Amino acid sequence: MNNLLTPRPERDLPRHELHRAELLTAIDQDLVTPRRRYAAPLAAAAAVLLLITGLAVALPALRDKDVPAAGSPGIESLKVPYVTSEGDRRTLHDGDRTVSLDRVGAIQVHARLAEGWLVTKSGTPDRPRSAQLGVLSVDGRFQQRGPNFGQGPVALSPSRDQVAMIVGSRVVVVDLASNRQTASLPATGPTLIQGWTAAGVWIQQAAAGDPDLRLWQPGSPPRRPKIEGLEWFEVPHGTTDRVIAKIRKGNQSCARVLAPRPGDRFQMLREVCGGHVPLSTGLTPDGKKLVILNLRTVVDVDSGTSVALSALPVHDGAAIFEGNGHFVVSRTGLVVKAKATPDPSTGETPTDGFLPVEQLIARCELVTGNCTKLLQRTAPPSGPNVYLGRP
Secondary structure, three states: OOOOOOOOHHOOOOOOHHHHHHHHHHHHHHOOOOOHHHHOOOHHHHHHHOOOOOOOOOOOOOOOHHOOOOOOOHHOOOOOOOOEEHHHHHHEOOOOOEEEOOOOOOOOEEEEEOOEEEEEEOEEEEEEOEEEEEEEOOOOEEEEEEEEEEOOEEOOOOOOEEEEEEEOOOOEEEEEEOOOEEEEEEEEEEEEEEEEOOOOOEEEOOOOOOOOEEOOOOOOOOOOOOOOOOEEEEEOOOOOOOOEEEEEEEEEEEEEEEEEEEEOOOEEEEEEEEHHHHHHOOOOOOOOOOEEEEHOEEOOOOOOOEEEEEEOOOOOOOOEEEOOOEEEEEEEEEEEEEOOOOOOOOEEEEEEEEEEEEEEEEEOOOOOOEEEEEEEEEEOOOOOOEEOOOO
16 A cells, blocks of 8 residues: 655656646646636635546547647647647647657746746645756756745746745745845745736735735845735736736726836726626736737727737636737636545545546737637546646
8 A cells, every 4th residue: 555645756656646747737827717816815726736636547649630720820830838748748849849858747837048948847746845946958957946845836037047936935036047045035824926027026925805915126125015906916927017906896807007116106007897707817028918818808008999809719817928919828628526535555536527628729819819729629637738838
């Protein structure tokens, strides 16, 4: 009988546990819908991981028939890094570069670097808090940066030479070249790093009915800018200093594009409201266009003009931008019914029924609003086998 308290190396894990580790990575990649992310306290984000159960069926390899329409460019046309998983084999794709991940395992791609990619190597189901952040080189070598951590969000500095991460009860900054910790900050309660702009590291902590927003320039004390009615805060991946604040006005959910100003103030550049469901938003790397997936709209932040997203098949999730002209979005549905008690003889959790997985990836043009499906497929529920990374 397996001792459940004794960690097992990933190569010895049953296949269903390997797939579960990949599903944990998928959750970190924003495949959980935004309304679930911030309608509940931040502490619920960690609890989501407990909902994933072991699965035993391997996904079939991607085939031409998985691309839905004749003439579709397919996932090979993606301009962001992505990982494919076929059985126990994983591969990173980025343009014309392909890297085998057989020696690394399940990863999440945070950003491109001059020497490769900034990635998180997932923890195993036995050791979920043993995730490792590091640099993956083009020859497949993984070099860890910083200590093991709890597989949460990380933020790359605007100069792309430092990274902020949560380790235990502290936010720490690690220099990527030297692997030295250069700064740290205590974190009280559930904490998320939302991003890093020229203004500093944006950190959101759970507080009773009032999310606590902090802005920290490493080496200086943190500041606490206030946004009335704040429910959720987003920092885009790119060069802009603009940010998104989610608030509620009466029964309406609103998104505000803000520009930080001296004295912990913000200038509101644009506000969009619609319906009572939290808006699923994204901001282009230059901060000029706001995408609202569940309103199927692209709004020009400066002029206020809008373009409808035609035939957008995904209405929530995270928009990942291929520069300032296009974005891609991925949606995966998974429903599993599992017995709560693991089999003591194997340590595995048996399933007593499930529904299929459907994965869909689409690309949209921001100027015209035209959207194209790159992938749509239904497969046995061993998890999605295409994971989008960030450039």
